[in-house]
Amino acid sequence: MNAAEPDQYVHDVVIIGAGQAGLATAGELVRRGLTPGRELLLLDAEEGPGGAWRHRWDSLTIGRTRIADLPGMPAGEPDEAAPSNIVVPAYHRRYERALGLRVVRPARVTSVRSTDVPAPRLSAGGAHAAGGAAPTRMSRRRDPVRRDTLLAVEARTGTGRRSWLARMVVSATGTWTGPRVPHVAGADRFTGLQLHTATYRRAEDLAGRRVLVVGGGLTAVQMLLDVEPHAASVVWATRRPPNFVSAGSGDLWAAALEQVDGVRAAGGSAAARTGRGAIVPDPTEYVAAVERGMLVSRGMIDLIDERAVRFSPTATGARPDGLGAAAVVGGGLVVPDSWKPCPDPVWVGIDAIFWNTGFRPALTHLRPLHLHEGEAPAGDPTDGAPRCEAGIRMTGRTGAARDSRVLLVGYGPSASTRGAARAGAEAARRIWRRLHG
Incomplete structure (x- = not known):
């Protein structure tokens, strides 16, 4: 099946995933001035707010877990006996409405690709149309990939296949959809x-x-x-x-x-x-x-x-x-x-x-960008060795070393709710420097 033709409007940032990591990143970007639905677009595969928390087991109460505050809107002091799969989605829903995030859902992103469309200069109003009839052919060159071109984000939605153009992409899809089960004979x-x-x-x-x-x-x-x-x-x-x-x-x-x-x-x-x-x-x-x-x-x-x-x-x-x-x-x-x-x-x-053997990062949608560099290297990251997420070498908490247009939030060290908040703040700083530096 051919990819859907991308919308010609260019978003500064597309965030894939509206769980804790995606919302934390979006909140920091809104605070810095990006307009939801225009410069900033959030895509989420779920039917409603809450991310993976929507699927947690019923007995996991607030008293047995940790909720981190999202930027600019504290979670408050919810009842410790209340199920987290109800409390957290409700908190996320309030946050989305308060910031007017206009999350597009359900939108299951299938791929992120480079295009041959040059990234336009940022105008005073932020993102803008990609030059009318500019070509949107996907680049399938393995390496090097031009880092000054736009990215196309392709997804399956409730109304069919869609694609959006973006200067930068934040992957915040977490790990819940990638359960790991070890091989045991029999x-x-x-x-x-x-x-x-x-x-x-x-x-x-x-x-x-x-x-x-x-x-x-x-x-x-x-x-x-x-x-x-x-x-x-x-x-x-x-x-x-x-x-x-x-x-x-x-x-x-x-x-x-x-x-x-x-x-x-x-x-x-x-x-x-x-x-x-x-x-x-x-x-x-x-x-x-x-x-x-x-x-x-x-x-x-x-x-x-x-x-x-x-x-x-x-x-x-x-x-x-x-x-x-x-x-x-x-x-x-x-x-x-x-x-x-x-x-x-x-x-x-x-x-x-x-x-209860863990999860793999849900990052298959990034495969067309060829960010993978093999297995994680030996060595302790505190000793200066590079950190990897599923074979993607990282710079700092969130940067993909092979492509500065792509950031990863909510995996590995930033998988906890508090870790996601910290990583979201770093990702927002990186995005702002690239867009306005």
């Missing part, structure tokens, strides 16, 4: 239920089942606690020892998350890539679960049968003994009793496998 033979964090809604749906929860992060820990009262039994599988790090709350909590995610995004050192950073605002509840024998990892599985999984010591990480000071990221509490891997291969009967 998974295709399993006759029970398999689900991922992205598809989970209610613990009651697992009532009476023998549930295996896979994953060593905070989400997996929360799911274990959520499912336990309803399931017939709950077993936990992690490749490496769990590591509970108490990082306080607020900015300190978010900064700790960014530190861990930043190291992982860039490859990190061997010690930092262990995946043991289950950072929690208050570890009391989790320690109690360890003490009663529920929040205890049995190691990792290496084989799946029709209604059983096999735990094996050969499936654990290369350094499964990493308990103690070396296992702590950012300082805090380590609970050795949460790690009791099976010393020998053992089969455990299971009715449901619940994968």
